[in-house]
Amino acid sequence: MEEVLSDFHMHYPKLDVAVDILPFNDVLEEVAQSRAHIGLAYNPLAHPDIVYRATSSQPVVLLVNAAHPLAQRGGAVTIGEMLQYPLALMPPAFDLGQLIEMLAYTENVEVRPTLVTNSLQVLRQFVTRGDGATLIGAFSVLYREIDAGELAALPILHPYSRQRKHAFS
Structure with a gap:
């Protein structure tokens, strides 16, 4: 913005x-x-x-600190791997919050977020400061932070994460 x-x-x-x-x-x-x-x-x-x-396909990615173990390993992340770390998530009223509920249901896992917020800035700060992670739309990622080596956006190995649309009306 x-x-x-x-x-x-x-x-x-x-x-x-x-x-x-x-x-x-x-x-x-x-x-x-x-x-x-x-x-x-x-x-x-x-x-x-x-x-x-206008619409465009915007996959959901796992945003983590560049020093995070999953970022160091690199590559796509499974739901099980993602759940091994503290998660900051959007509330269920937002699409990203609904996505995690669908992932939990389809994978039959319990998701207990460490932090719930409707602020993308708070989500970014959460991952910048430690070993936490968040789900975020690829369009929301600050690429300069990724290019600077501060954050990493990791693909999620699940079809739901690739089916999201970003629309402008």
């Missing part, structure tokens, strides 16, 4: 912008009711009152 908002504001200095972080169902409702002009949602459901202007 930091790159997009700065450029946008420079081009349209008289336009007011408000950014709210909401569960994807609430994003759809805000756009459908014209309370928001633009919505950005991760894996939204079809909605009869919304036209999606």
Whole structure:
């Protein structure tokens, strides 16, 4: 967002912008009711009152500190390997929170997150500071932190992690 908002504001200095972080169902409702002009949602459901202007496939990855044992090993991560470390997760009202519930159900495992937050910044800080991990959409990863060798985004060996869509309406 930091790159997009700065450029946008420079081009349209008289336009007011408000950014709210909401569960994807609430994003759809805000756009459908014209309370928001633009919505950005991760894996939204079809909605009869919304036209999606763009979509892209965005797999879910496991974000960890570059010094994390799974990052040092490299490669894709299984659900069992992921659950061996403290997890920070989005609440179930968000698609990433629902994804972990589906993974737990399909794999018949219990997931007990160390931290639950709807803040992507808090999720990133959680993994930056220790041996924790989080599920995050590939589009949300700060590539400069990966390029700088601070964080690692690891693929997850599960079909659900590759079936997510990012939509702009």
